[in-house]
Amino acid sequence: MIARAFLFIFGALLVLCTLCIFLLILLPLASASLSSVYALFPNKPSPQYTAFLTATGTIVAAISVVAAILTFWFSTRAARHAQRKQHTITVLLETRLSSEFQGTIEKRRAYFPEYTDVAFDDWNAARNTMTPPGASMDVIAEHKVRRDSALALTTLLNYYEFLAVGITEGDLDEEMLKKTLRSIMCNLVDDSRHLIAGMQKINPNTYEHLTALYGQWRKQNARDINGSPNERPIPRLR
Incomplete structure (x- = not known):
């Protein structure tokens, strides 16, 4: 205008x-x-x-x-x-209407539900769960749920890292994404902040764009639906 x-x-x-x-x-x-x-x-x-x-x-x-x-x-x-707005709308619609993406959210909730802190060691143990020989069907199913949940969590983090890169490169509209995904993304990063910190201790470039965007979008003294502290900073591990 x-x-x-x-x-x-x-x-x-x-x-x-x-x-x-x-x-x-x-x-x-x-x-x-x-x-x-x-x-x-x-x-x-x-x-x-x-x-x-x-x-x-x-x-x-x-x-x-x-x-x-x-x-x-x-x-x-x-x-x-x-063009940037149209591309952003297309990405949002494809995500919301994708049954695969919705399935990824459900798999994540199975072992790492929302509003629950995810420690790096817990995530690492879940993704590397080995089923012993001769295990029962129940044990096999339980181990699969844990592995799938760990993979689903990182899949979601990778998706928001992709959006953060798109914003940085000017391919996606930040204002539109902030209005539609800010709280969802910030909740996910808050739950995963210890996991991200553990990954960045090994490789500082892990989720670097998502980390920067989270720092810009998160609100001070935020609370989740349960009244607990939310949108807390990602710790720095040495």
Whole structure:
């Protein structure tokens, strides 16, 4: 909106300046006699007259070039903004309507439910659970749930890391994502903050974009639906 208003005002000023210049030239021609018209265009114009015409032409040309550049820049920016919003809407719709994504959420809840802190050691043990030979079907099923839940948790973290990268690169609209996913993403990172800290102790670049975005989006002194502290900072382990 601001860009369009600025472009409109600049265009109006350009038209006004151009009209004023032409009026300054044409009004004497309209009111003067034929002889005075010839006098305006002598065979050998004075240096001042020549300089005036040259300066006037240069100013008009410069203003026209600047207006063309600004028009192209604002048009390109508006098209880029519209494309980014459309891409963001597509990503959100595909996620919400994806049965696979919803299944990933359910698998995560099976062993690592929301509003429960996930320790790195617990997650690591769950994903590396080995089923002993000759185990019963119940034990096999239980171990599978633990492994799937650990994998699902990191799948969700990877998804939000992907969104954070998209925002950083300018491919996704941050304002739209913040309005729709802020609380969901912050809840997930709050639950996983010890897990992320453990991963970053091994590799500092793990979820670096998600960590930065969480730092920008999280609210101070936030509370979850149970009244417990929420959106806490990710600890730094040494």
